[in-house]
Amino acid sequence: MKREDIIQIKDLSHSYGEKIIYDKLNLNIKEGSIYGILGKNGVGKSTLINILMGYLKPKNGECLIFGEPSHNLSTKTKENIALLHEGFVAYDYMTIKEYEKFYAPFYEKWNSSVFYDLVDLMKLNYNQKLSTLSFGQKSQVVLGAIFAQDAKLLILDDYSMGLDAGYRKLFIDYLKDYVKNTNKTILITSHVMGDLVGLINDIAIVQRGGIVHQDTMDNFISNFKCYKLNNEEIDKTKIHRIEEYKGNKKLYTFETIENLEEIQTDFEDKFLGFVGKY
Numbered sequence: 001m002k003r004e005d006i007i008q009i010k011d012l013s014h015s016y017g018e019k020i021i022y023d024k025l026n027l028n029i030k031e032g033s034i035y036g037i038l039g040k041n042g043v044g045k046s047t048l049i050n051i052l053m054g055y056l057k058p059k060n061g062e063c064l065i066f067g068e069p070s071h072n073l074s075t076k077t078k079e080n081i082a083l084l085h086e087g088f089v090a091y092d093y094m095t096i097k098e099y100e101k102f103y104a105p106f107y108e109k110w111n112s113s114v115f116y117d118l119v120d121l122m123k124l125n126y127n128q129k130l131s132t133l134s135f136g137q138k139s140q141v142v143l144g145a146i147f148a149q150d151a152k153l154l155i156l157d158d159y160s161m162g163l164d165a166g167y168r169k170l171f172i173d174y175l176k177d178y179v180k181n182t183n184k185t186i187l188i189t190s191h192v193m194g195d196l197v198g199l200i201n202d203i204a205i206v207q208r209g210g211i212v213h214q215d216t217m218d219n220f221i222s223n224f225k226c227y228k229l230n231n232e233e234i235d236k237t238k239i240h241r242i243e244e245y246k247g248n249k250k251l252y253t254f255e256t257i258e259n260l261e262e263i264q265t266d267f268e269d270k271f272l273g274f275v276g277k278y
């Protein structure tokens, strides 16, 4: 079966003053894909989400969501997009129960049991006010409201913000379970790489100056290699980056370099080798 393109980004360019954020970016996201927009702080992940949601007009190019221009989405299409926005603040004078009741009527496909599933994972009393919840607990309630919308496309902009490792794991496990056997499309931005292995299929690594590397997660992990570098002479065209710490040098590359010893590293290390630590 041919999978439909849920998001189509065509020749997208955007800049703030002299600062180029995207330069003729083309990117398609297929139905059922769990797609990661990854990059260090300040490279432009939220900018892309803002453009996709129609909050920000790009300097050039176009974005289509479910075939409609992102700055002019129909109400029906908007109903099929659930957005978690960085810095999202809930109405925290409400109790958990009031919060659920408040949101439910806005969404035709609202599923209360999905909302309470997530809340129950934290064993919270439904009459507790959001303002008295810990930051992690409050985020989980907000995420419950995102999942309960039963949207076809979920856009999760920096879900990890402020969450400790335990809450992040809870969320990722829940998300994996939630998308199992569904055809939902997820676009997730993050700078916490470790969590994403085993969740995300496709990645776009955004770097300063509008450079975007698109790949599958599996290809990137197997093809982007790390080698121990002593004083060997290496053809410059084969080097993506060399990282040095206290005299130990590591060479990162998509090439195979026969005379060097490969170091097995995880996705986080490869990501940092790709974008550079600082």
Ligand SMILES: Nc1ncnc2c1ncn2[C@@H]1O[C@H](COP(=O)(O)OP(=O)(O)OP(=O)(O)O)[C@@H](O)[C@H]1O
Residues within 6 Å of the ligand: 016, 021, 039, 040, 041, 042, 043, 044, 045, 046, 047, 048, 086, 158, 191
């Ligand atoms: N309205 C604006 N005017 C000028 N510069 C802006 C504006 N919005 C964002 N920027 C700059 O553009 C760059 C990209 O910002 P953006 O928020 O998209 O990055 P990000 O990748 O989401 O960062 P983070 O991971 O820290 O959330 C940053 O350098 C930011 O300072």
